[in-house]
Amino acid sequence: MPFLCDLIGFAILILGAWWTRKPGALTIVGLIATIINVALGTGIQFLGFLAASLFFDVYITVIGYRAFAKPAYTAVSMMIVAIASAAVAGALIGTLFMVGAPVLAQWGGVAGWAGLHMIGGVIGGIIGTTLVLALKKRRINVYSESPKINIKPKTVTK
Numbered sequence: 163m164p165f166l167c168d169l170i171g172f173a174i175l176i177l178g179a180w181w182t183r184k185p186g187a188l189t190i191v192g193l194i195a196t197i198i199n200v201a202l203g204t205g206i207q208f209l210g211f212l213a214a215s216l217f218f219d220v221y222i223t224v225i226g227y228r229a230f231a232k233p234a235y236t237a238v239s240m241m242i243v244a245i246a247s248a249a250v251a252g253a254l255i256g257t258l259f260m261v262g263a264p265v266l267a268q269w270g271g272v273a274g275w276a277g278l279h280m281i282g283g284v285i286g287g288i289i290g291t292t293l294v295l296a297l298k299k300r301r302i303n304v305y306s307e308s309p310k311i312n313i314k315p316k317t318v319t320k
Contacts, residue, residue: 168282176290248283
């Protein structure tokens with residue numbers, strides 16, 4: 163099923179976005195995953211994940227990494243971007259790589275295929291968001307969230 167790889171992929175992209183907070187980082191994750199999968203012979207359709215990673219990267223860069231500031235922002239924004247990115251991947255794969263395949267027609271064409279990927283986006287979004295919120299709850303912070311420590315220098319008396 164197409165949603166199985168999506169649930170892992172989008173959980174990793176959410177975790178990567180939270181951890182790195184760098185434009186381009188998620189595109190590199192998608193590129194590396196695509197190169198590895200193509201090299202292992204799983205198929206060129208993994209280019210759909212690369213497109214989804216690029217979309218995710220652009221989206222999170224535009225809305226800003228402040229999406230991770232509060233749990234509600236994190237949950238809503240990451241679910242939206244995971245589902246939308248999965249739809250991009252599904253539509254691209256359905257359009258470019260599944261043309262004429264009986265399974266595409268069986269699952270409702272390109273829209274159905276995108277919908278199956280969106281299910282993976284929902285599951286991956288839940289997993290990724292839960293991981294980020296759990297790490298934050300346990301006070302595991304990325305460099306930009308680290309609390310500022312205000313240490314006063316000791317005065318030396320003679």
